[in-house]
Amino acid sequence: MPTLLDALISYVPWLVAKQFVDDPSPLSEAHTEQFEAAVFFADISGFSKLAKHLSSQEGLQGPEHLTVMLNRYFGALIDLIWQHGGDVVKFAGDAIYAVWPTIAHQETLQTVSHAAVQCALITQKQLKNYTLETGHILSLRIGVAAGHVTATSVGGILKRWELLLVGHPIGQVNTASTLASKGEVVVSDAVYQLLKSDLVAEPIHVPEEEQPFWRVSELLKQKTFFPIAQPNLAPEASRALSGFVAGAITSRLNANQDEWVAENRRVSIIFIQLSGITQTTSDLIEHMHKVMRSMQLGLYHHEGSVRQFIIDDKGTIFIAVFGIPPLTHEDDPLRAVKAAYELRQKINELGYSCKVGISTGLAFCGPVGNRIRREYAIVGDVVILAARLMGIAPPNTILCDFATYQYIRNYMRVSEQPALPLKGFDEPVRIFLPIFDEIIDQNHDEVLGREDEIAQLENILREVKDGESKAVLLSGDDGSGKSGVLETLMRSARHQGFRVLFGKGEFVDRASPYHGWSGPLSAIFEVSNLSKTRSRSLTILAKLAIEPQLARLAPLLNSILPLDIPENDETNAMTGEIRAENTRWLLMQILSLHSRDRPMLIVLDDAHWMDSASWALARTVAQRMPSVMMVLSFRSGNKLPNEALQLRTLPQTIEIELQPLSREQTAKLIARRLDASTVSERITDIVFAKAHGNLLFTDQLIYAMRDGGYIENVNGHCRLRAEIKTPDELAIPSTLRDVMTARIDRLPPNLQLTLKVASVIGESFLYQTLQDIFPIADERHQVDVYLEDLQALDLVERVSSEDIFQFKQRLVRDVAYDLMAFAQRKELHLEIAKWFERNYVYDLSPFYALLAYHWQQGGNNKLAIDYYEKAAQKARYDGAYAEVIDFLEQAEMLEQNINSTRRLRWSELLGEAHWGIGNLDDSEFEFKEILKNLGLAWPQSVRAVYLG
Numbered sequence: 001m002p003t004l005l006d007a008l009i010s011y012v013p014w015l016v017a018k019q020f021v022d023d024p025s026p027l028s029e030a031h032t033e034q035f036e037a038a039v040f041f042a043d044i045s046g047f048s049k050l051a052k053h054l055s056s057q058e059g060l061q062g063p064e065h066l067t068v069m070l071n072r073y074f075g076a077l078i079d080l081i082w083q084h085g086g087d088v089v090k091f092a093g094d095a096i097y098a099v100w101p102t103i104a105h106q107e108t109l110q111t112v113s114h115a116a117v118q119c120a121l122i123t124q125k126q127l128k129n130y131t132l133e134t135g136h137i138l139s140l141r142i143g144v145a146a147g148h149v150t151a152t153s154v155g156g157i158l159k160r161w162e163l164l165l166v167g168h169p170i171g172q173v174n175t176a177s178t179l180a181s182k183g184e185v186v187v188s189d190a191v192y193q194l195l196k197s198d199l200v201a202e203p204i205h206v207p208e209e210e211q212p213f214w215r216v217s218e219l220l221k222q223k224t225f226f227p228i229a230q231p232n233l234a235p236e237a238s239r240a241l242s243g244f245v246a247g248a249i250t251s252r253l254n255a256n257q258d259e260w261v262a263e264n265r266r267v268s269i270i271f272i273q274l275s276g277i278t279q280t281t282s283d284l285i286e287h288m289h290k291v292m293r294s295m296q297l298g299l300y301h302h303e304g305s306v307r308q309f310i311i312d313d314k315g316t317i318f319i320a321v322f323g324i325p326p327l328t329h330e331d332d333p334l335r336a337v338k339a340a341y342e343l344r345q346k347i348n349e350l351g352y353s354c355k356v357g358i359s360t361g362l363a364f365c366g367p368v369g370n371r372i373r374r375e376y377a378i379v380g381d382v383v384i385l386a387a388r389l390m391g392i393a394p395p396n397t398i399l400c401d402f403a404t405y406q407y408i409r410n411y412m413r414v415s416e417q418p419a420l421p422l423k424g425f426d427e428p429v430r431i432f433l434p435i436f437d438e439i440i441d442q443n444h445d446e447v448l449g450r451e452d453e454i455a456q457l458e459n460i461l462r463e464v465k466d467g468e469s470k471a472v473l474l475s476g477d478d479g480s481g482k483s484g485v486l487e488t489l490m491r492s493a494r495h496q497g498f499r500v501l502f503g504k505g506e507f508v509d510r511a512s513p514y515h516g517w518s519g520p521l522s523a524i525f526e527v528s529n530l531s532k533t534r535s536r537s538l539t540i541l542a543k544l545a546i547e548p549q550l551a552r553l554a555p556l557l558n559s560i561l562p563l564d565i566p567e568n569d570e571t572n573a574m575t576g577e578i579r580a581e582n583t584r585w586l587l588m589q590i591l592s593l594h595s596r597d598r599p600m601l602i603v604l605d606d607a608h609w610m611d612s613a614s615w616a617l618a619r620t621v622a623q624r625m626p627s628v629m630m631v632l633s634f635r636s637g638n639k640l641p642n643e644a645l646q647l648r649t650l651p652q653t654i655e656i657e658l659q660p661l662s663r664e665q666t667a668k669l670i671a672r673r674l675d676a677s678t679v680s681e682r683i684t685d686i687v688f689a690k691a692h693g694n695l696l697f698t699d700q701l702i703y704a705m706r707d708g709g710y711i712e713n714v715n716g717h718c719r720l721r722a723e724i725k726t727p728d729e730l731a732i733p734s735t736l737r738d739v740m741t742a743r744i745d746r747l748p749p750n751l752q753l754t755l756k757v758a759s760v761i762g763e764s765f766l767y768q769t770l771q772d773i774f775p776i777a778d779e780r781h782q783v784d785v786y787l788e789d790l791q792a793l794d795l796v797e798r799v800s801s802e803d804i805f806q807f808k809q810r811l812v813r814d815v816a817y818d819l820m821a822f823a824q825r826k827e828l829h830l831e832i833a834k835w836f837e838r839n840y841v842y843d844l845s846p847f848y849a850l851l852a853y854h855w856q857q858g859g860n861n862k863l864a865i866d867y868y869e870k871a872a873q874k875a876r877y878d879g880a881y882a883e884v885i886d887f888l889e890q891a892e893m894l895e896q897n898i899n900s901t902r903r904l905r906w907s908e909l910l911g912e913a914h915w916g917i918g919n920l921d922d923s924e925f926e927f928k929e930i931l932k933n934l935g936l937a938w939p940q941s942v943r944a945v946y947l948g
Helices: 004-009 014-020 048-058 061-083 111-129 168-178 189-195 239-243 247-254 282-300 332-349 381-392 401-407 449-466 482-495 515-525 533-544 548-552 554-559 577-592 612-625 644-647 663-673 681-691 694-707 736-743 749-761 766-773 779-791 811-819 822-839 844-858 862-878 880-892 898-917 918-936 942-946
Strands: 032-045 087-091 096-099 137-155 160-168 184-189 199-204 212-221 263-275 305-312 315-322 353-367 375-379 397-400 412-420 430-440 470-476 499-504 602-606 626-636 652-656 712-714 717-720 765-767 797-798 804-808
Touching: 004 247, 014 087, 014 137, 014 239, 014 332, 032 061, 032 412, 032 880, 048 381, 048 804, 048 811, 061 087, 061 096, 061 111, 061 247, 061 375, 061 822, 087 160, 087 353, 096 111, 096 430, 111 137, 111 189, 111 212, 137 168, 137 189, 137 305, 137 765, 160 282, 160 305, 168 184, 168 811, 184 199, 184 515, 184 844, 189 212, 239 263, 247 749, 263 381, 263 736, 263 844, 282 305, 282 315, 282 332, 315 332, 332 353, 332 397, 353 401, 375 381, 375 577, 381 430, 381 533, 381 811, 397 401, 397 712, 401 412, 401 430, 401 694, 412 811, 430 779, 449 470, 449 482, 449 626, 470 482, 470 612, 470 797, 482 499, 482 602, 482 626, 499 515, 499 898, 515 533, 515 577, 515 602, 515 612, 533 554, 548 554, 554 577, 554 862, 577 612, 577 880, 602 736, 612 626, 612 644, 626 797, 644 652, 663 681, 663 694, 681 717, 694 736, 736 749, 749 765, 749 766, 749 804, 749 811, 749 822, 765 766, 766 779, 766 822, 779 797, 804 811, 822 844, 844 862, 844 898, 862 880, 862 898, 898 918
Parallel strands: 137 184, 353 397, 470 626, 470 652, 499 602, 602 626
Antiparallel strands: 032 096, 032 137, 087 096, 137 160, 184 212, 199 212, 263 315, 263 353, 305 315, 353 375, 397 430, 412 430, 712 717, 765 804, 797 804
16 A cells, blocks of 8 residues: 555655655755756647536536546656656646756756657657547647756745746746647757757747747657656655645545545635746746745635646746635635735735636546646636636736626625636626725624624623623634624624724634734734834834833734844843743733723634634633633634633633524524515425524525525515425525535544545445445444544434434535545445445345446446336335336436337336326326337227227
8 A cells, every 4th residue: 555655755746855855854944956957848739628528518527527538648648758757847737847857867968858859759659639538639739948947945834835947948848839739849949959960850930039949850869768766755754745735635645545635626716927027037036935925825814725836938827726625614705805815915015916817616626647746636617717817807907707706796896897708618708806995894684693692792791891801712613603793792892992802813823822912912002004014113112112121022022913123132031931921921911001991802713723822821811801801712623722721611711602593593584684574484494404503504595595586575474485395496505515515624534534425325324334335444443433423523413223324414415425526426336336235135125226326326327227127116016106107217318229128118117107196198108109019009999908
């Protein structure tokens, strides 16, 4: 079995892996290396047409099928590059960058250039006009350049790094590939000069280039080359390599789930093109490092992920994504737009301009490549659309698509732009411009359904006003209404004369001491709106001047706020625990000074991201400061540090967990949202059954029913239109699915996999089935433990003493199932069918219909038809005539060309079934078909029928 290290190595280039041979420790600073190399760029032609065809013909399966075919093609290309000693450094959509570094083989630039050109020509020979099963043809345009290259690791925020290649050959290889026609190889003049005695080539003169490029038709000498030897790494190097691999990959690899990385996901993609940075920019590496760190900071504050950072002939492209593990949220489209705004500001502050495109939609997310070299990729129309929107955006403008607009319109003003035809899309695309200086107030009615919790907090507020101190731990699931409760509380506190301070835990800063208190401190010192570090520092020093002892300790604030207050002899001598104790004492004094004249409310939101020092300070404030109410809000189920547990034990600490809405509360909320005096019981039943008391779920379902025309308001009474008969007919709003996806993503990989496998079995499932088909054989003995954990998390429940379980909510099962790649589902359906055949071999009759379903979903239509027929025969025996018809209709959908013998059997079954339920005309038709196939005439009288 491959080790974690083996798996990780396939996700990084040799240029990255070799850095950790001597020292397996993760990078602490950027690593830069210069060398000579041949650079190879292969761009697939025909990919866009194929993607469009599959998307239109296969819907959601299209991107996955596209990836399968792309991997087959890429796999052959990667094998050829590897066999010729090349190193695949980056996948760029439908293209591949590879290098032949002289340092890898201890060879000359001429030799590695020969290897790259030989590889390019053999690739064109083997992969030119590559015909796929769809009939589409793929070709390659290949460029090769050579010269001095610099490889540098940029970024480093949260120990996340991106390998970047810069140098003259990088720009040249992109130009060369654009000059190549399908099936051609074009090389730079530097490559031609090194190999001209061995090349048959013709020049291509480009007006803006001093030297020509060369179209190569033949390499006269063939040489033998060998793959680059993989570096010998210690197992400890896994942590270092993980810094270059997408977080969506590392958690699964750590859990030995290499085969379960691929998923279907709703994502929001950001494409940003920076202007002003090219391969010729002086101090390019320093600029790129600054840009990358700035982009990481802006993106990580909104809990997004870096997809790629590329510099080529088209400029500098930064790609980010929201909606992939380990961080997904129900409001990812809004987070993407807010992040784009912040990234644009940061880019402008660095002196550059940019164009931004954002789109939201379903995509296939998983590995692209093969086991030699691969990357985590996102494939689908949503990616292409974001790139197209970026391409048409004016400078310093953010454009988004309709799907993103549908979500953000509730939070900010959005201006619709004229629809435009975009490459790859049949219809003109609707385009929207977010307006960031017009944020819509979201406070209206946010606390509906949370009146009891608000009343409890108001009582605590009154006690604090009378001189007591209280700490409140407010927890709840996503969508439970925590934000609305906090906003209402802060408004009430201000109205009652409280000083209100607000802070927030940040994912990106979760290891930074006291970062949760940066908001309250900025408010106390009134520096929130000051952009310059020096201005903030001088303002704080001036405010502390009246307290000399505090002023001397002011440099300790540098680690909490962006300041540059010079260290003095006293603070310079402080290290370790002494510095920590003095910092905590200083913060307590500052908070105490500002709570003397009036009571104080301190709200710390997203406290599950806070560091231990922030929690420790919260505990100290709760213990020692009078007339302070402190509320720490966090997501239920998140692991908290020991300091948080200590805060829980204090007598002045009160815990409030936002419970699901009751049916009565749900009914009241529906009436308010629909502006109705009364609401039918049926509407309440449907909403409550589907939302299970989740406030956000409830809201979104109400709006979905209203906007979908399912509800009519007659004189203030809302009732359901007749068309809806069951809750399952109501489409689930995407927001709700995103909430559940985020919840599943926060589970450990083993619990995620358990949910997914169970979802394929069905809404209810046998423990033994789940254990026997669990795909990680070494963990099958743990499945009972995984189920206990899922029961504790209220996701599944045991429904009998015979080890039968079921999903607590249909939505959990549906989301877990839909997350899986179609190939994964197919394999599991086949395993389930085989399991039933093995375990019930003596009597399969109770499972005929179930076996038909699983064989059908597994792609074995022949066996599915056999079992549907058996299910129909059993149903006839049981007198279940409607089921007979249903089973045979399912079978007919799978096979149109049914042989005559089977057709006669089916007609007999259908004739009897239709007769049994009173469909006499349909029954007569089937019996006539039997006689017709037997060459017999239909009887003309009742007596003839009787006589047979």
